[in-house]
Amino acid sequence: MAGVVMKDIRKAYGQVKVLHGIDLDIKQGEFVVFVGPSGCGKSTLLRMISGLESITGGEMYIDGQLVNEVPPSRRGIAMVFQSYALYPHMTVYDNMAFGMRIARESRDEIDRRVRSAAEILQLTPYLDRLPKALSGGQRQRVAIGRAICRDPKVFLFDEPLSNLDAALRVATRIEIAKLKEQMPDTTMIYVTHDQVEAMTLADRIVVLSAGRIEQVGAPLELYERPQNLFVARFIGSPAMNIIPATVTGTGEATMVSMKGGKSVRVPVATGTSEKGKAASFGVRPEDLSVATGEDYLFEGRISIVEALGEVTLLYIEGLADREPIIAKIPGILDVTKGETIRFSADPRKLHLFDAEGKTFRI
Ligand SMILES: Nc1ncnc2c1ncn2[C@@H]1O[C@H](COP(=O)(O)OP(=O)(O)O)[C@@H](O)[C@H]1O
Ligand SMILES: [Mg+2]
Numbered sequence: 001m002a003g004v005v006m007k008d009i010r011k012a013y014g015q016v017k018v019l020h021g022i023d024l025d026i027k028q029g030e031f032v033v034f035v036g037p038s039g040c041g042k043s044t045l046l047r048m049i050s051g052l053e054s055i056t057g058g059e060m061y062i063d064g065q066l067v068n069e070v071p072p073s074r075r076g077i078a079m080v081f082q083s084y085a086l087y088p089h090m091t092v093y094d095n096m097a098f099g100m101r102i103a104r105e106s107r108d109e110i111d112r113r114v115r116s117a118a119e120i121l122q123l124t125p126y127l128d129r130l131p132k133a134l135s136g137g138q139r140q141r142v143a144i145g146r147a148i149c150r151d152p153k154v155f156l157f158d159e160p161l162s163n164l165d166a167a168l169r170v171a172t173r174i175e176i177a178k179l180k181e182q183m184p185d186t187t188m189i190y191v192t193h194d195q196v197e198a199m200t201l202a203d204r205i206v207v208l209s210a211g212r213i214e215q216v217g218a219p220l221e222l223y224e225r226p227q228n229l230f231v232a233r234f235i236g237s238p239a240m241n242i243i244p245a246t247v248t249g250t251g252e253a254t255m256v257s258m259k260g261g262k263s264v265r266v267p268v269a270t271g272t273s274e275k276g277k278a279a280s281f282g283v284r285p286e287d288l289s290v291a292t293g294e295d296y297l298f299e300g301r302i303s304i305v306e307a308l309g310e311v312t313l314l315y316i317e318g319l320a321d322r323e324p325i326i327a328k329i330p331g332i333l334d335v336t337k338g339e340t341i342r343f344s345a346d347p348r349k350l351h352l353f354d355a356e357g358k359t360f361r362i
Contacts, residue, residue, distance in 0.1 A: 002028045002063040002076065002153035002187055004049060010057035011044055011211075018044050019211045021058065031180050031188045033198045035234070036208035042191040045208070046156050049189065050079050063153055078147035079156040082163055084139050086131040086146075092118075093127040096146045110149075117145040120182050121175060137168035141175060148183075155183075157190040161197065173197055195237055199223075207231050229357035232282050238313065240282045240351065241325045247277040279360070282351035285313070285328035288343045296342035300325065305337055314341070 004026040011019040019041045026032050034042045047053035048060065051072035060067050067075050086095050093114055100110045118124045121141045131139055140160055147155060160176075161169045177200065180188060192198055198205050199219045207214040207222065207230070215222060215231045226232035226240075233239045291297070300316035303324055312333040315324040327343060335341060354360050 002185075003030070003061075004154060004187060004189065005061040006058065007061075008058040009045070009048065009055065009060060011041070011048060011053070012056045017211065019048075019056075022213060024206065024213070024216065026187060026189065028187055029185050031190065031201055031203045033202035033205050034189070034191045034208055035193060035195070035198045035205055036214075037234075038193065040208045041211045042193075042208055043158055046079075046158050046189060046191050049075075049154070050077050050156055051075050052079075076153035077156055078150040078152035078154075079158065080140075080143050080147050080160045082159045084143035084163075086139060086142055088131055091128050091130060092123060092134070092142050092145075095131070095142055096149050099146065100149055113149045113151065114145075117148040120148065120179060121145050135168065136164050137172045140164065140172055144176070144179065148179075152186065155186050155188045157188070159192055160190075161192070161194070169194075173200065177201055195235065199235075205235075207234060209234075225359070226282075226351065227359050229280070229282070229353050232351060232353070232359075236284055238285050238326045238328065240284050241288075242353075243281040243283065243325070244322070245279045245281045245352070247279055278355045280353050282353060283345050283349065285326045287345050287349040288325075288327040288329075289345065290327075290329060290333075291342040291344035296344045298325075299340055299342040302335060302337055302339050302341055305333075305335060307332060316341070316343070 004024075006022050006024040009019060009022040009024075010017070022045060034045060036042055044053060048055050049062070051067065051070060055068050062070075062075055062077070087098065090098065096114045096117060097110045100113065105113075114127070115124070118127055121144060123138065123141055123145055126134060126138060126142075131142065134142070140163075144160070157176075161172050164172060173196075176190075180201070190197070190201060202219055204216060205219055205222055206216050209230050214234075215227045217225075222231055222235045226235060229242065233242070288297075302314050303317040304313075304315035306313040306315075309332065310330070312329045312331070312335075314327045314329065314333075314335065316327065317324050325343075352360055
C-alpha cells in the first residue's frame with residue numbers, strides 16, 4: 001500500500017534543529033494537509049518525503065519501503081511547488097510530456113497520459129498554447145498535469161496556490177478537490193498556511209508548530225476538539241477567544257478576572273479539576289450570541305463594529321486588561337460602537353485549558 005510512514009523523523013541544519021521527531025502514518029489514498037505558522041518545518045518535512053532534503057534521524061517509508069537513502073526519482077512521488085516553473089518555449093502538451101520523453105516512454109503512452117491529465121484538469125483546449133498565453137491558475141494546472149503524467153504513488157504539494165489571486169485560488173482549489181476524487185488511490189500530501197484550503201481539502205490535518213506535531217485529526221475534529229491552546233487558536237478565524245478562569249471545584253470551573261464576567265459551570269474531567277487551579281476558557285467568536293435577559297456570560301463595551309453583511313464582527317473591550325474579545329454574529333446587527341452589550345454562550349461550546357495549555361474538559 002502506497003502510504004507514507006514516518007518514525008521519529010528529525011532534521012537539523014548543522015546545529016539548528018528544525019524537526020524534533022515526527023511520527024505519522026499516512027494511508028494510501030489519504031489527503032493529508034500540513035498546516036502551521038511560517039518556519040515551523042512544513043516544507044522541510046515535505047522535501048524529506050520527496051528526497052530533496054536528507055533525513056537527519058528516524059525512518060521514512062513509502063509504500064512499505066524504507067526510503068531514507070532512495071533518490072527522489074525512485075520514490076514514486078511527484079511534487080508541485082508554489083512557483084510552477086514551466087518551460088516558456090514549450091506548449092502545454094510538451095511541458096506535460098517532457099518528463100516522460102526523458103524517461104523514454106512510448107509516444108502512445110505519452111499521448112494517453114497527457115490527454116488524460118488534460119481532461120482531468122480541463123486543459124484540453126489549451127494543449128497547443130504556450131504558458132505565456134495562460135492565466136496563473138491555468139499554468140498551475142499545467143504544473144499539476146505534468147505531475148499527474150508521472151503517475152505518482154504519492155503526490156506532494158507545497159503551497160501550490162499561494163501565488164494566485166483570490167478568485168483563481170478558489171477555482172484552483174476546487175480543481176484540486178476534483179483531482180482528489182478522480183485519483184482516489186493516490187496519496188496526497190499538501191502543505192498550506194491557508195485554513196480554508198486545509199479545512200476543505202483534507203481528510204486529516206496535521207498541525208505543526210516549531211518542528212513538532214501539535215495534533216492530527218479530521219478538520220472538524222480539530223475545530224471542535226482541539227487538544228491544546230495552540231491548535232485552538234490556530235484553527236478557526238477569527239481565532240478562539242481565551243479568557244482566564246479558575247477551577248472552583250470538582251466537576252466545574254468558573255471564569256474569573258473579567259469585569260462583568262459571571263461564573264459559569266463547565267464540566268471538567270475528574271482528576272484534573274483541583275480547586276483553585278488556574279485555567280482558561282476558550283470560546284469561538286461564532287459561539288457567542290447576544291443575550292437579552294439576565295442569563296448572560298459577560299458584558300462589555302463594543303470598540304469596533306465590522307459589518308460584513310453575512311456576519312457582524314464585534315470587538316468587545318472593558319474585560320479586565322486583556323485583548324478585545326471578538327464575537328461573530330450572523331447577519332446585520334443594529335448596534336453602535338461604544339454600546340455595552342451582553343453575551344451568552346452554550347456551556348457545551350466552551351473549551352477549557354489547564355495552565356500548560358492542554359484541554360481538560362470532557
Ligand atoms: N537550507 C536550510 N538551512 C538552514 N535552515 C533552514 C534551511 N531550510 C529551512 N531552514 C529553517 O528550517 C525551518 C523550517 O523551514 P520550512 O520548512 O521552510 O518552514 P515552513 O515551510 O513551515 O514555513 C525555518 O526555521 C528555516 O529557517
Ligand atoms: Mg514552506
